[in-house]
Amino acid sequence: MTVFFCVGSEKSGTTLLARMLDQHPEVACLWESYAFRPGSRASIFNPDSEKWRRHGFSESDVRRWSRIWNAQPQAFFRRTLNRLTDNSLFTTSCFRQTMPPALADFARRCNASVAGDKWPGHIRYLDTLLSVFPDVRIIYNVRDPRALWNSAQRFKDRRRGDELLNLMLENDERIRPHLERPNFLTVRYEDLVCETEETVRRMYEFLGCDFSTRYLRYDPQGDPYPDRWNWVPEARGRIDPSHAFKWKETVDPADIARITTTASSFMDHHGYGR
Template structure:
């Protein structure tokens, strides 16, 4: 692993705007951001470490490397033993070691191909492996994204007609309680989806400064022709479109009033904590 590289991870919960966050980061010429590696889930076909996945192809990895990384994960002890170790110690040490030995070369390779000095991965579920990720990359920086509870409910409820609003909202609230003790650390940055969309220049300045990069308004304009791997964003159609402030407000129109009242009551502490309108 190139010791000069700055490593970061975008974390939070699905539907909170992490894909837009990743794209804005990736638009900076010195920053390269992978899109949902599923690194801790190597047996899922969504993982860049699964030879049958199309994710590694979308990121330009060599098949030989992917097969070598997959074999490394395949050689770890059984799930029962890993669960026992994690229950006793609070950390999946085996998974952490495998993650470090596979993600380090993956990040370095992606940074090299993108001519980047700052490289990271956007995968909200890193929050479930926070200790393992911090131990594998002690100097890593973490960007934690949050969204208005009513907005995330509306997005999760409507996305591909899956109606997962209540599930994803509770996920966000539970994870925020979990991560709260970490957020005051200097290597953690918290931002709101609303600010990312409605105040992109101000928010991007914070992001780039946090990663040690300079700001230029030109970096806020997405040009697929300048993106070496634009197919990364294909899962979320809005990811390659211009930022639209309506995305932060449409829940007020699309969510029934009685549902808005229920969601506000259930997440009042979160709304107050992050300064959203009641």
């Protein structure tokens, strides 16, 4: 089984990217497992979460996986060991015992030979992903910083533009040393929505899958677990290329100039014009 993870930053378009991958009949993609936050209400490893039900996991498996994570040493001892060893042995051990069987189970139920997880937060655990899955494929989703800022600023009027822009730049520094490896693929949101066919073809080839234009259309009738997506409007609707450039109409010129200066290295590296 080929394993992949979709990583990036919030508001960079990872949900749409994951949906396009999952539409391939050989691919099964979890929607944000929150695997490294097993206590979160969004984690598939939390029995109190609805997330595992949306993916069809059995309660007995989830409770067993939860016990593995909850058996970690107390936080003080865990932090002390982390400082001494420069890594989280317990986190890696728990992930190794829970994520491979979860992906294998999901792939089996979806009749897929390729399985993965879309969660931007995985970008903070690259060493663990590479340790547990040595042959893993990593798809890194990036977006024009001005567009990401605009989306984060306007989403539910939360005004998180600067926060998520800075987080995106931190994440990019974290992953950039890995990007020349053959098992890492960078996908720009703008290419996904404006040159969908060619971009999706490239992603499928990266995962060792064939391509057909019929895989570009989402059909909930053929989705064994449509509840993963049905509450996320962007995951079910048609692809609208205009979303890539809305920022040009709504972002103040002063903010555009400031963002461009702040993110200049990112923009140069990923081919975004000034």
